Amino acid sequence: MELEKIHYDNKIVKYFIIATVVFGIVGMTVGLLAAIQLFYPIANFDLQYTSFGRIRPLHTNAVIFAFVGNAMFAGVYYSMQRLLKTRMFNDSLSWIHFWGWQLIILAAAITLPLGLSTSKEYAELEWPIDIAIALIWVVFGWNMIGTIIKRRERHMYVAIWFYIATFVTVAVLHIVNSFAMPVNFFKSYPFYAGVQDALVQWWYGHNAVAFFLTTPFLGMMYYFLPKAANRPVYSYRLSIIHFWSLIFIYIWAGPHHLLYTSLPDWVQSLGVVFSIMIIAPSWGGMLNGLLTLRGAWDRVREDAVLKFMVVAVTAYGMATLEGPLLSLKNVNAIAHFTDWIVAHVHVGGLGWNGFLIFGMLYWVVPRMWGTKLYSMKLANLHFWIGTLGIIFYAVPMYIAGVVQSLMWKEFNAEGFLVYPNFLETTTQILPMYMLRAIGGGLYLVGVFIMTYNLMKTAAAGTFIANEEAEVAPMVTAAHTEGHWHNALERKPILFTMLALVAILIGGAIEMVPTFLIKSNIPTIASVKPYTPLELHGRDIYVREGCVSCHSQMVRPFRSEVQRYDPTGAEYSKAGEFVYDHPFLWGSKRTGPDLHRQGGKYADSWHYRHMLTPGDVSNGSIMPAYPWLYEQVIDKEQTAKKISAMRTVGVPYAEEYENQAGADLEKQANGIAEGLKMEGYEVSSDAEIIALIAYLQRLGKDIKSEKVAVN
Amino acid sequence: MFKEILQSIDNVQIWPIISFCIFFNFFLVLSWWALTADKKYIDDMGQMPLRDGDGETPNSNL
Numbered sequence: 045m046e047l048e049k050i051h052y053d054n055k056i057v058k059y060f061i062i063a064t065v066v067f068g069i070v071g072m073t074v075g076l077l078a079a080i081q082l083f084y085p086i087a088n089f090d091l092q093y094t095s096f097g098r099i100r101p102l103h104t105n106a107v108i109f110a111f112v113g114n115a116m117f118a119g120v121y122y123s124m125q126r127l128l129k130t131r132m133f134n135d136s137l138s139w140i141h142f143w144g145w146q147l148i149i150l151a152a153a154i155t156l157p158l159g160l161s162t163s164k165e166y167a168e169l170e171w172p173i174d175i176a177i178a179l180i181w182v183v184f185g186w187n188m189i190g191t192i193i194k195r196r197e198r199h200m201y202v203a204i205w206f207y208i209a210t211f212v213t214v215a216v217l218h219i220v221n222s223f224a225m226p227v228n229f230f231k232s233y234p235f236y237a238g239v240q241d242a243l244v245q246w247w248y249g250h251n252a253v254a255f256f257l258t259t260p261f262l263g264m265m266y267y268f269l270p271k272a273a274n275r276p277v278y279s280y281r282l283s284i285i286h287f288w289s290l291i292f293i294y295i296w297a298g299p300h301h302l303l304y305t306s307l308p309d310w311v312q313s314l315g316v317v318f319s320i321m322i323i324a325p326s327w328g329g330m331l332n333g334l335l336t337l338r339g340a341w342d343r344v345r346e347d348a349v350l351k352f353m354v355v356a357v358t359a360y361g362m363a364t365l366e367g368p369l370l371s372l373k374n375v376n377a378i379a380h381f382t383d384w385i386v387a388h389v390h391v392g393g394l395g396w397n398g399f400l401i402f403g404m405l406y407w408v409v410p411r412m413w414g415t416k417l418y419s420m421k422l423a424n425l426h427f428w429i430g431t432l433g434i435i436f437y438a439v440p441m442y443i444a445g446v447v448q449s450l451m452w453k454e455f456n457a458e459g460f461l462v463y464p465n466f467l468e469t470t471t472q473i474l475p476m477y478m479l480r481a482i483g484g485g486l487y488l489v490g491v492f493i494m495t496y497n498l499m500k501t502a503a504a505g506t507f508i509a510n511e512e513a514e515v516a517p518m519v520t521a522a523h524t525e526g527h528w529h530n531a532l533e534r535k536p537i538l539f540t541m542l543a544l545v546a547i548l549i550g551g552a553i554e555m556v557p558t559f560l561i562k563s564n565i566p567t568i569a570s571v572k573p574y575t576p577l578e579l580h581g582r583d584i585y586v587r588e589g590c591v592s593c594h595s596q597m598v599r600p601f602r603s604e605v606q607r608y609d610p611t612g613a614e615y616s617k618a619g620e621f622v623y624d625h626p627f628l629w630g631s632k633r634t635g636p637d638l639h640r641q642g643g644k645y646a647d648s649w650h651y652r653h654m655l656t657p658g659d660v661s662n663g664s665i666m667p668a669y670p671w672l673y674e675q676v677i678d679k680e681q682t683a684k685k686i687s688a689m690r691t692v693g694v695p696y697a698e699e700y701e702n703q704a705g706a707d708l709e710k711q712a713n714g715i716a717e718g719l720k721m722e723g724y725e726v727s728s729d730a731e732i733i734a735l736i737a738y739l740q741r742l743g744k745d746i747k748s749e750k751v752a753v754n
Numbered sequence: 755m756f757k758e759i760l761q762s763i764d765n766v767q768i769w770p771i772i773s774f775c776i777f778f779n780f781f782l783v784l785s786w787w788a789l790t791a792d793k794k795y796i797d798d799m800g801q802m803p804l805r806d807g808d809g810e811t812p813n814s815n816l
Contacts, residue, residue, distance in 0.1 A: 126806045201802045267803045276800035284788040292777055513806060529787055530795065549777065 048196075048517050051510035052125045054412050056138040058507065060118035061405060063146060065495055067114060068401075070153075071106030072488045078103050079481040081667070082634065083474045085658070088667035093157040095667040097589025101168040102156045107393065108166060108256065110149045115401040116260040117145070117184070120207050122408060123267040124191055127201045129515040133190025137183055144180035148173060159587035160230045164245045164626055166252050167221050171232045174222040181218065185211040192536040196518045199533045202283040205543070206263030208536070209291045212544045213255040216551070221248035227681060227688045231583070235692050238621025239306055242629055243299065243555055250298035251547075257392065258360075259291065261400050265333050265357065268404050272349045278335035282328055284529070289325040291543060293318055295550030300371030303380065304599040305629060306618035312373075318550075319371035326364035333357040348423035352403030355431060359395025363388060378453075381595055381633040383473070384445030387438045394434045394487055402426065402494060409498050415505030422497045430490035436483025444476035453603040461606055466636035471663050568619035571745040573694045574738070576704040577711040579685055580677050581738025584731050585628070588669065595630035596639040596742065609640040612747050620746055623694050635666060642744035647715055648722040650736045669732075676729040682708055711737060 081087045081096045088095045121138065125131055132138050151173050155161075161168040169177070188211055192204065221244055224232035236244050270277050277283060299307060299315030334357055337344065344350045366388050370379050379385060410417045417423060451469040454462040463469050532539055574582060585591070598608045600615040609615075616639050621627055645653075649660065655673065657666035683701035690696045709728070715736055716728035726732065 123803075127802060197802070199799060199802075201799060203803070270800075270803045274804070276797075276804060280796045280800040281788045281791065285785055288784055289781065292781070529784070529791075546777065 046517075047514040050129070050131055050196075050513055050515055052513060053121070053131050053135060053138065053509075054507070054511050055509045056132065056135075056142060057118050057122045057408070058412060058509075059142055060114050060121060061409065063114040063142075064111060064118055064401065064405070065491075065498070067106055067110035067149065068491055069488070069495065071103060071111045072484070072491060074099060074106055075103040076481060076484045076488060079477065079484050082665060083477040083481070085665050085667055090668050090670055092159065092588075092669075092671045095588065095669070097592050097667070098157050098159055098161070100592045101161055101165075101589060102153065104166060105152050105156060105168060106149075108252075109152070112257060112393075112397050112401070113145065115397075115404070116210075116256075116264070117141070118408075119264040119268070119401075119404055120188070120260060123203055123264065124188065124207065126513075127197065127204060127267065128191055128195035129197045129513070130191060130195050133187050133194060137187040137190070141180060141183045141187060144176070144183065148176050148180060151176070155230075159589075161587065161589060162224070162232065162234065162626060163586040163589065163591050163628065164221070164234070164241075165249055165631060167218075167245070167248060170230055171222065171224050171226050172229060174218070174224075178215070178218060178222075181211070181215055185215065189536060189540065196515050198518060199530065200536065200539070201266070202277075202280070202287055203263035203266040205287050205533075205539070206259045206266070208540050209287070209543045209547070210255050210260045210263070212540055213251060213259075213291070213295070213547045216544070216547065217248045217251050217255065220551075221245060225688045225692045227684050231681070233625040233685075233688050233692055236625070236627075237693065238624045238627050239308075239618045240555075241625065241627040242302055242305065242621075243307060243311065245627070246301040247295075247298035247551060247555060250301055251295055251551075253389075253392070254294040255291075257397055258294075261360075261397060262286075262290070262329055264400060264404060265329075265353070268400075268407060269333055269336050269353050269357070272347070272353060272403065272407050273337050273340050273343070275336065275340060278332050278338065282332045286325050286329045286332060288546070290322070290329065292546045292550065293321050293325060295547045296553070297322060297371065300376070301631070302629075303371070303373050303376040304601070305597050306616050306621065308618075316371050316373065319368045323365060323368050327361060330357055330361035330364070333360075346420075348417075348420055348427050349403045349407045351424070351427045352399045352406065352430075355427075356396050356399035356403060359391050359399065359434075363392035363396060366391070377599075377601065378449045379445060380599075381631070382445035382449045383441040383476070383632075384449070385632065387441035387445060390437050390441070391434070394430075394437060398487070399430065402430070405494065405498060409501055410505070412508060412511075413502050413505030414508050415501060418497050418500035418504060422493055426490040426493045426497070429486050429493065433483050433485075433487030433490060436486060437480055438483070440476035440479035440483070444473040444480075447476075448473050452607070453601070455603070461603065464607065466607070467661050467664060470634065470665060474665070566617070566619050567622065568617060568746060570748045571620055571622060573623045573689070573696055574741065575711055576682050576686065576708040577677075577734050577737040578741045579689070579738075580682070580708070580731075581734035581736070582628075583685070584672065584735045585738055586626070590638075591628045591630045593630075593632065593634035593666075595633050595637045597629040598637055598639050598743075604637070608637050609743070612640065614640070614743075614746055616743075617746065620743070623689075625689065625692050625694070638739065638742055640743040642740050642742040643747075646722070647718050647736050647740065648724055650739055651719055651724050651726070651732060654732060654735065672732040672735060673726065673730055675731045676727070677708075677712070677731055677734050679705060679708065679729075 077087060078096060078099045081099065092098070121132060152169055155170060155173065156168060160170050162170060188207060192200065223235040225235060226232045234241055266277055266283060296318035297315050299311045300319045303312050303316070334354070337350065337354065344354055369375055370388060406417060406423050448469045451463045451472060456462050532542070598604050598615045605613050605615050653660040654669045656668055657664040682704050686696050686701050686704050712728040712733045715733050716726055719726055
């Protein structure tokens with residue numbers, strides 16, 4: 045048979061690689077800043093654009109979508125062409141994808157520091173950017189499916205299956221989680237409220253980890269690890285089972301992010317069961333990766349590429365064992381809201397994603413530039429510094445998490461909390477925060493070393509923009525032989541549909557009943573919608589990213605009820621959140637829970653605390669918010685906010701928009717006058733007034749019910 | 755809106771159970787197939803990343 049000459053597009057891969065490295069450095073530097081802010085609050089610079097609450101989403105978005113995202117595209121574009129023996133379907137689509145994605149990153153880098161955020165983790169970007177993401181994602185998928193259709197290889201290798209699953213699932217997750225009602229071009233309210241919003245968000249959040257950070261990288265592992273080791277994957281049979289069981293089971297496990305919350309119990313249990321089941325496919329995949337190196341372990345000693353990949357796959361194995369263990373309710377009771385979770389995600393992020401990316405870059409760059417790696421020594425140095433960085437990051441965070449959690453829960457012989465002041469438990473672990481910053485710093489130094497090494501490598505070689513290959517054309521005759529799964533692999537569209545069905549079923553079973561059955565969310569008659577001023581305050585709370593450090597979810601533990609609501613003794617109930625668009629339960633307590641904050645302190649306490657937290661709470665690491673005292677409430681938006689809230693189901697009376705402005709003024713004047721009597725002169729228009737109004741409302745409705753009953 | 759639609763379906767709770775059964779059986783069949791699949795096919799697929807069309811090893815279509 046005559047061989048055909050084709051050219052693989054390396055240029056698009058090169059651009060994605062450059063973007064990976066640049067945004068890796070940016071995202072990790074921002075992460076390092078955030079780490080420093082946590083023990084050295086001056087590093088918030090008293091500026092709204094650099095305060096922790098805005099910097100943290102910038103870090104997470106940059107490392108997930110810019111660093112890991114671009115690396116995923118580089119890996120997919122490189123391996124897919126070679127596995128399918130064809131150039132990408134359409135070069136223009138490739139470039140629209142590339143520049144579109146970078147523009148989205150730019151938009152994120154501008155809007156997040158400006159405080160334009162939905163506050164939903166890893167989905168913080170506002171609705172116009174969400175639409176852009178959906179469009180560019182479709183371009184990526186179109187290009188990918190097109191490439192698969194015009195392939196010259198009859199069967200799709202397992203890596204391609206993982207890429208397909210990535211495309212369809214991320215599309216579904218992103219669209220479902222982004223349903224929102226715009227207030228204006230920069231602000232929207234999610235369609236879902238409270239428990240439902242939480243469930244959708246963590247179905248998204250959990251599966252973003254699964255299908256953005258895991259499946260594409262498993263595909264890359266199945267391609268680059270055999271390439272680097274120069275031997276086929278240990279068991280192709282295992283990889284087939286790995287794929288189907290992983291995508292099917294993963295999608296069910298989202299509720300494990302919401303254990304002991306107000307989520308219905310049965311959904312929590314479902315999440316736990318499936319989380320335990322994930323160990324099987326995850327470890328199957330990990331062992332498949334590690335065993336691929338059977339007989340080649342001697343090479344691991346010298347080859348930095350293999351070293352990175354071995355640690356990456358090991359980190360994957362550790363994180364995917366730890367994840368299911370964390371989803372056991374008794375472990376979760378200790379670990380949730382603490383730095384343990386931060387350690388867990390960074391073992392996955394720095395170890396699995398980061399190291400697999402580094403291994404891939406060290407392998408692919410010399411090949412694309414037709415030369416040898418500039419320095420294997422530097423690559424090995426990077427490996428050791430990076431590994432040390434991960435250890436210095438993770439170990440202090442594990443210690444911090446466990447220590448703080450035990451302090452939260454410790455009672456003395458008289459039955460009182462030993463550490464009733466939350467701040468005590470934070471200051472206790474500050475040395476761990478310092479060590480963590482050192483770990484992150486080391487990891488970043490490694491990335492700089494890699495950047496230098498890769499640039500030197502590229503300079504020594506000549507870039508091969510269009511790599512020539514000789515391949516046989518695909519046999520087009522009808523194939524009747526083979527098993528049904530073989531047939532399935534030859535039908536990419538059908539395959540995509542099946543993968544889609546597999547993930548939709550898990551998602552639907554989990555969510556539909558919660559949306560459907562009334563008894564899942566018992567309503568509380570005394571819970572009323574927020575006043576216009578409180579709504580403004582809540583939006584400021586969202587804008588400043590308060591949810592990054594403060595939960596609003598008192599779990600049903602004696603230690604939490606006693607700490608956060610000693611007089612009322614109420615943990616958080618599902619019915620309390622029915623008007624919360626978005627939900628603000630949070631996932632980490634760097635500061636105390638705020639769900640029972642209303643009425644706990646005087647307005648003047650909040651006034652002073654937000655201005656100089658350290659003066660009010662000695663040793664506080666909370667940033668100061670001086671701009672809230674100068675900026676005024678955007679009253680023009682009041683009516684629009686009320687009307688958008690009504691659209692998503694909050695029962696404000698018809699025409700309440702006309703009344704809202706006056707109600708707002710009245711409430712604001714009341715707070716300002718109260719402050720004045722205590723000697724704090726402030727305009728009733730200042731944003732701090734709205735924020736105080738919101739904080740004083742938190743968790744109060746359920747108490748008014750009690751008063752009514754009494 | 756979809757709330758009403760779903761509520762109007764008779765015995766809506768049976769659907770998740772049926773779905774689960776379908777997928778569970780899909781796995782049993784899939785696993786059985788994967789474990790008994792033709793060795794030549796499995797070996798050939800496993801070798802795929804190592805064939806870049808650069809003439810090192812022959813294309814499977816040859």
